[in-house]
Amino acid sequence: MSTAILWLHGDLRLADNPALAKALAAHDRVLPVFFDAPAEGVPWAPGAASRWWLHHSLTALDAAIEGLGSRLIVRRGPVARGLAELARETGAQAVYWNRRYEPAQVATERAVEGALATAGVSSESTQGSLLVEPGTLRTAAGNPYRVFTPFWRAAQKVLRPEPPLPAPQALPPVPGTVVSDGVPALELLPREPWDAGLAASWQPGEGGALARLEAFLEGPVARYKERRDYPPEPATSRLSPHLHFGELSPRQVAWALRTGGGPPPAPSGPSAGGTPGPWSGSETGAEAFLRQLGWREFAHHVLYHFPHTADAPLDRRFEAFPWRRGYDRLLAAWQRGHTGVPLVDAGMRELWATGWMHNRVRMVVASFLAKNLRIPWLEGARWFWDTLVDADLANNTLGWQWASGSGADAAPYFRVFNPVLQGERFDPSGAYVRRWLPELARLPDRWLHHPWEAPPAVRTGAGVRLGEDYPLPLVDLQESRAEALAAYRAVTDAR
DNA sequence: TGAAATGTTGGGGCG
DNA sequence: ACGCCCCAACATTTC
Numbered sequence: 197m198s199t200a201i202l203w204l205h206g207d208l209r210l211a212d213n214p215a216l217a218k219a220l221a222a223h224d225r226v227l228p229v230f231f232d233a234p235a236e237g238v239p240w241a242p243g244a245a246s247r248w249w250l251h252h253s254l255t256a257l258d259a260a261i262e263g264l265g266s267r268l269i270v271r272r273g274p275v276a277r278g279l280a281e282l283a284r285e286t287g288a289q290a291v292y293w294n295r296r297y298e299p300a301q302v303a304t305e306r307a308v309e310g311a312l313a314t315a316g317v318s319s320e321s322t323q324g325s326l327l328v329e330p331g332t333l334r335t336a337a338g339n340p341y342r343v344f345t346p347f348w349r350a351a352q353k354v355l356r357p358e359p360p361l362p363a364p365q366a367l368p369p370v371p372g373t374v375v376s377d378g379v380p381a382l383e384l385l386p387r388e389p390w391d392a393g394l395a396a397s398w399q400p401g402e403g404g405a406l407a408r409l410e411a412f413l414e415g416p417v418a419r420y421k422e423r424r425d426y427p428p429e430p431a432t433s434r435l436s437p438h439l440h441f442g443e444l445s446p447r448q449v450a451w452a453l454r455t456g457g458g459p460p461p462a463p464s465g466p467s468a469g470g471t472p473g474p475w476s477g478s479e480t481g482a483e484a485f486l487r488q489l490g491w492r493e494f495a496h497h498v499l500y501h502f503p504h505t506a507d508a509p510l511d512r513r514f515e516a517f518p519w520r521r522g523y524d525r526l527l528a529a530w531q532r533g534h535t536g537v538p539l540v541d542a543g544m545r546e547l548w549a550t551g552w553m554h555n556r557v558r559m560v561v562a563s564f565l566a567k568n569l570r571i572p573w574l575e576g577a578r579w580f581w582d583t584l585v586d587a588d589l590a591n592n593t594l595g596w597q598w599a600s601g602s603g604a605d606a607a608p609y610f611r612v613f614n615p616v617l618q619g620e621r622f623d624p625s626g627a628y629v630r631r632w633l634p635e636l637a638r639l640p641d642r643w644l645h646h647p648w649e650a651p652p653a654v655r656t657g658a659g660v661r662l663g664e665d666y667p668l669p670l671v672d673l674q675e676s677r678a679e680a681l682a683a684y685r686a687v688t689d690a691r
Numbered sequence: 692t693g694a695a696a697t698g699t700t701g702g703g704g705c706g
Numbered sequence: 707a708c709g710c711c712c713c714a715a716c717a718t719t720t721c
Contacts, residue, residue, distance in 0.1 A: 344692095425692085491692095555692090556692085559692070563693090598692085605692090609721090610693085610694085610720085610721045611692090611693050611694080611721095612693070612694070612721090613693065613694085614693075614694060614695090617693085617694075618693090677694085677695095678721095681721060684721090685721080
């Protein structure tokens with residue numbers, strides 16, 4: 197009897213899992229194992245919201261695996277030694293996993309390969325978490341892409357629609373002698389019960405992921421292109437945490453977009469060089485959403501090639517940026533949604549309450565932190581890391597580098613969002629701000645996004661006393677914008 | 692996947 | 707009728 201180990205590693209699903217399929221095809225027995233290696237103090241160890249999600253996702257996965265006649269083995273790290281020991285215990289000949297591309301994950305996989313080689317066990321890794329394997333795309337000059345548009349153009353040339361692999365109908369049982377610590381032993385849930393808002397907003401696990409995908413395809417995707425930028429509307433997919441934990445693969449999403457999300461793009465055949473992109477004219481909702489998956493690809497690609505960017509600017513000139521000093525009070529106000537700028541505060545409160553924030557608002561709050569407050573973007577990245585259920589090192593890093601102007605893509609430093617204009621443009625009815633800032637709900641639309649400029653009588657009539665019911669803005673938007681531009685100019689001029 | 696300043700144009704009020 | 711000015715609307719440039 198041949199035995200394989202399936203090391204689950206950021207791919208908490210049974211459908212479209214290449215490592216699982218490959219292991220099942222080649223072995224009589226497949227032992228699914230998850231390792232938690234929560235070394236304290238390690239940079240970018242999972243935050244509180246991620247740990248909450250992981251607990252529930254693992255619990256769901258365990259139940260699904262039991263439904264197929266097996267069970268999930270849960271153990272504590274370190275992974276390399278743990279896998280070698282499990283192989284010795286069970287006589288496994290091979291370990292299968294799907295590759296991941298964050299710097300620490302790459303290092304862990306190298307360590308696993310070394311330990312398994314020493315133990316005489318073979319390593320079998322497959323690609324399942326991205327549409328395009330990092331390292332395979334290069335510019336004409338042979339460099340990794342740093343700008344999204346040419347990256348995505350190149351990616352589309354190699355992308356082929358592929359049907360996802362089906363989930364197995366059954367799994368061979370794990371021998372009773374194999375010990376699992378169980379999910380609760382990982383102590384992933386918060387001690388203080390602050391997670392009610394998360395539980396009300398999300399259903400972690402493969403079932404929840406597929407349900408969310410189906411709901412998106414049945415409704416919002418058709419008008420995704422037009423509505424995705426409007427925070428009060430339920431126009432986005434909310435698939436990000438499911439994708440992060442691998443409860444759903446991008447290949448499943450891409451396939452569903454082609455087959456179930458409106459008319460499939462015209463078959464363009466094997467790419468003829470020189471033809472315009474498939475959606476050079478009018479982009480459909482499905483295509484616009486696929487482009488967002490493209491940003492996820494791009495983020496992973498950039499972090500893979502520039503691993504220092506998780507902690508330092510991609511553009512090294514920005515290491516000399518004159519950040520504000522002594523910003524504790526301002527940072528705390530931003531984190532809690534007490535900046536006095538309604539769209540910023542609404543976003544930060546949505547994040548705290550639900551573990552998620554609309555993408556348009558993420559850009560606005562990030563610009564406000566890095567530019568108007570001139571607080572180091574890493575502080576924002578760390579807060580997002582701890583509070584987002586979709587916290588993902590590649591996406592978070594790219595997003596913050598983009599917003600701070602120090603990183604990838606053609607995002608010039610001088611792009612400073614004006615949160616008042618952004619509010620008036622993307623939340624014109626004020627529904628989003630009123631939902632998250634009930635203390636401002638009675639302000640008329642005209643003043644909702646800048647209450648400090650409202651006539652006193654209007655504020656009184658709406659029951660808003662600035663400085664008491666709602667704060668005055670932490671900084672003057674025009675002044676702080678000018679200061680940010682001056683600071684950025686100082687850095688970018690000094691080559 | 693900006694915002695603000697600056698430049699240009701054209702309609703209309705008015706002397 | 708004509709020129710002048712104002713200014714909204716739009717385009718371009720700059721940060």
